[in-house]
Amino acid sequence: MKEKSTLETAQEVEVEVMRKFSVEEVFKETPDTYTLLLKPLDKKDYSFVPGQFNMLYAFGVGEVPISLSGDPDEKYLIAHTIRVVGAVTNALVNARKPKFIGLRGPFGNGWPLEKTKGKDVIIVAGGIGLAPLRPAIYYILKHRKEYGRFFFLYGARTPNDLLYKKELKEWKSRFDMDAFITVDAGDEKWTGNIGVVTTLFKHIKLDPNNTYAFVCGPEIMMKFTVLELRNQGLTDDKIYISMERNMKCGMGLCGRCQFGPYFVCKNGPIFSMDQINRFFGRREV
Amino acid sequence: MVGKIPKIAVYKFASCDGCQLSIVDLEDELLEINQKFEIAYFMEVTRAAKRGPYDVGLVEGSISTPHAIELIKSIRKDCKTLVAIGACATAGGIQALRNWANVEEFSKYVYAKPEYIQTLEKSSPISEYVQVDFELRGCPVNKYQLLEVLSAFLAGRKPNIPTYSLCIECKRKGNVCVTVAKSVPCLGPVVQAGCGALCPAYSRGCYGCFGPMESPNVKSLASKFIELGMDKKDVILNFRGFTGWSKEFREVDVLIEG
């Protein structure tokens, strides 16, 4: 219950606490996941680095952290891919009618795309975890010459759950990247790999000294992916993962996203394994 | 909610009427509630009764008669969203004290004309018989929380109803802890917030209107009460109040005896 604060009676002043965006388009990616294209109502441009996230607000419903999933070079149409799991995510994807979506951000750090120039990169994604990695893929493909080999492993529960199907097809057919896709359970039409994402590692051979890995997906998937990467000889300083914790402010003030000594919102969401190996995968940390 | 005005129905089972009265006690909002919802069935305030189905059903009271079991099942079918309101509907209420009465001893007592009365052996929460979409605690419910549930329903969001301990609310309010400062036994550490920490504000211990909090450590608190000098029997009585029949409080006797 809310108790009235004395400030409530104080004078109120109009301000910008969040920017307002309109929903331009909604794509249905999977039965429960949608990509939204948002346009700034204030017509100012918007920039971010791959891996960052926004706090998105659905009027009267709530605010949640959602990664940017679009092209970092696109300044006026920003993309978010949202899986509907509860009230706020539901309101966001059904928000075609309302006047605006509130947006605060971008928050957080990004994937180490500068530092990895000249190196091989492997991206491993599970389910909705592909969303924050897509901007990184766009970036690498756009600056393809500046990177070494580029691997992409992606797994989803079923063929139906794969995001960005058109792009997946394109990525698979490119010669300048090695893309592997798998599903936990196939259907009649599925002719690709079946099995969890870590089973894809048998298809590739990494150069441990020259490869950086970017990983995002459910915590358990990341845990096993990290083991595979270590198996292939990658050291923890070369493995980056994107963490998820409860977030209420995105600004390091509410304290909820703490993970060991880090605030996921301001020190993350992306961490190198050597930063967090003490805590990662431990129960209830 | 889009488009049409949602229909609301309010039902009553064994109860004191206090929880449904909380709606009428929202004096400032009552007429607005009547605009935002179509009050389709609410016997306490209107003779007019519209047929279901209803979008929301608010159910007060516990199930304690054979007839009530039939009724709640048909109510469940009629209501898209079913909200149990109050300690009676969510924990069996104070009348659930009879649930501990020994059946044999019970029948030995001859009351005036027992054959006239139909009653079940136990007074049970609604969720014992049908699936409930949301439980709003309290004896009575906090009317502002009730308003919050209705507002959240209209907005399609999760109601902001915390499930943590009363202590959190108590401290926010600036109350002085009665247990620590006066050795008054208070159920606050195992009881869900929601009332606004009224009892401690009135210098007395919480007696549990809002039922168990999300992860109550009943045993530890019971030991504390014993340490404060209460005898075991009174500790059991203390937990066996308005929400005594809730799962977490029900077996306090077993926890105490170890």
Next chain:
Amino acid sequence: MKGKAKTVKVDYLARVEGEGALYIKVKGTEVLDVKFKIFEAPRFFESFLRGRKYHEVPDITARICGICPIAYQMSSVHALEDAFGVKVDGPLRELRRFIYCGEWIESHALHAFLLHAPDFLGYDDAMRMAKAHPDIVKKALMVKKIGNEIMAKLGGREIHPVSVCVGGFYKVPTKRQMEAMREDLKKGMDLSVELLRWVADLKFPDFEQDYEFVSLRHPDEYPLNEGRIVSNKGLDISISEYENNFVEEHVPYTNALQSYIKGRGSYMVGPLARINLNYDKLWDLTKDMLKSIGFKIPCRNPFKSIIARCAEVLYSFEEALRIINEYKEPNESKVDYKVKAGRGYGCTEAPRGSLYHRYDVAADGTIVSAKIVPPTAQNQKRMEDDLRAMAPSVMKLPYEKAVWRFEQALRNYDPCISCATHFLRLEVERS
């Protein structure tokens, strides 16, 4: 005149607290059967009070009724104080009257305007009435809210407040907190004058009965918490003599006990009874107002109970304001007492009428037995008698109208069914 028997059945009585039904069967002018059924599930309060600690009683019995919890708290603390031989006086006694005023205001405003008034104007409910009479409904809600605020300021919340205890209160308000309520109360008083005028102009069915009115009477004040039990037919007893004079009977079709006066039959408790028996104790403004609207005692038309209710609202504001003016912060929030074995009686005036409690307490403060007679149980027989008396003429009305008129007649009593079915002492007569 011969003919078929006509029956009126209302399966679920609306705009009352709790669940009741109505059954009337008439043949010609002969009334064959009248039943006011209470099918609300029994809750066995008196039985499970046994074994509980005395200090829990006010909180537990409050849960008999969400509309008049203070009445239960007051009757129970007075009964227990009687058992322990303590007397609560001075500011604490005043505060008890004060919080009770809050309950009268809140409960009467609720009943008069949200439950009863729509009957007079032919609306299904107050919300519909509000479309034609928005002003009245809003004013009534404001008055109700102020009544609730009194309860909440003193007891933390309006339903089942937490501050009343044996010996006084867990915590008492400061003088400043009391003063802070004055403006609202004044506003409420002005509003209640308007509301009283408005109800006086309602159309009342012609119907009078030779009632036995029963209520408390106190030498110095309009009765709330204390006094002797009196009637217009010569009853004048102390509270402890209640059970010698009143009996409760268990009838098959209802889940509540019906009471009557030994050797005489049904009787009426509630605002109309109180005002008829205690008119002289009202404050001046209320008396003047009643005079100006032409209300005369004794009033034997039960439909006019709505006027009595509104007059008591006005009185409560007057009384509450008096208490604020004279309030001195007590040194202690409760008086000292020693728990001891004994029997105690309490009777106070709930909004709906006299509410009687009796307890036997063991030396360690454990409740040994309890008896509670709520006003609705006391009125129940009288309600049926009213129905019986009006049935021959009402039955001539079109069916729908007749049904409504019978309902209205029951609502005259502001029946609180939840109260009536606190139910049955399980401890009686072991076989």
Next chain:
Amino acid sequence: MLSQQKLYFALDAEAFGNFIDVLKDLGYTVYGPAEKDGAIVFEILDSIKQMPRGLYDEQSPGRYRLTKKDNQRYFGYVVGPQSPKYVLYSPQHLLFKVRKDGRTFIPQPDGKKIAIIGLRPCDLKAIEILDNVLLKGPYKSNAYEAIRKDALFIAVNCVEPGNNCFCTSMNTGPFAQSGYDISITELLMNGSHVFILETMTNKGTEIVSRLKCRNATEEELNVVSKLMEDAKNKIRKKLDVENLKDDLYRNIEHPNWNEINNKCLACGNCTLVCPTCFCSSVFDSSSLSMDVAERWRVWDSCFSIDYSYIHGGSIRQSIMSRYRHWLMHKLATWVDQFGTFGCVGCGRCITWCPVGIDIVEEASKVRD
């Protein structure tokens, strides 16, 4: 030892009564100690009469009692259940209102200048720690800043520390080192009742100049020095902070953690009484009409399930893990986050834990 460079003033008890008036005249809303329901809390003071006299607080794990002694001391008690956090970072706060059309409104700070009398050295340190969190990160709390920036702090040195105090271990007390405008040492000696004042800021000096002070005598200063030494020695409770952080990190899976499950109530009291715990929840609400929505910040606790909730379930289900998170934050992860411990040794969490769990003991238990 007392500093040679500083000026020490003396204010006689009779003249002390003027203090609040002076502050009020300067436009301050004055918060200070007052007795409420058996404890000393911060309240807005209109006059010195509201302040407790001769009241002492006996504290032990899970227990707090005010006792009356036969003297007129103002600051005989140590710390109450409320920390300065109550005043500076309010328990609930409306962040903004937003209308359906997106226009957003923030309630403006009322411009009130506040002064707090009676802050203990540990509390001052706690405010410094809160500043780190709420003002010095990439983002700051505007509401906190609005109150904090003009706030005046009048500290009281502890001459009789409490049973649960362990400020010497955390290097925060019992005498104030920094963060105050004026510090007070209350002296009761041979029938005289004097306050030795010392200032740290210009604001403080300005205020002291308005009080009827005289220069402190050498004898008085000697007594202060002596009390300082004594106070330190009176503190029995000790937490060894040497390698504490690393020990805790290393022992994150120590078997002893599990024992806390039997005792800890997860009620959150420790976090709410702690002067540095800053965790909050933010929630959005809407009106029935859906015309306006609001966003509120309220104090929360890492002991609530919702605190670590992410879709699918909370991260910290067991009570043990919530307690571990809290203790680790106070004594280990805080150091990495903000460069200091998150604990100042005030002992509030020990006293106000209904079952008396002692952070000092628990920390030692999981250190091998």
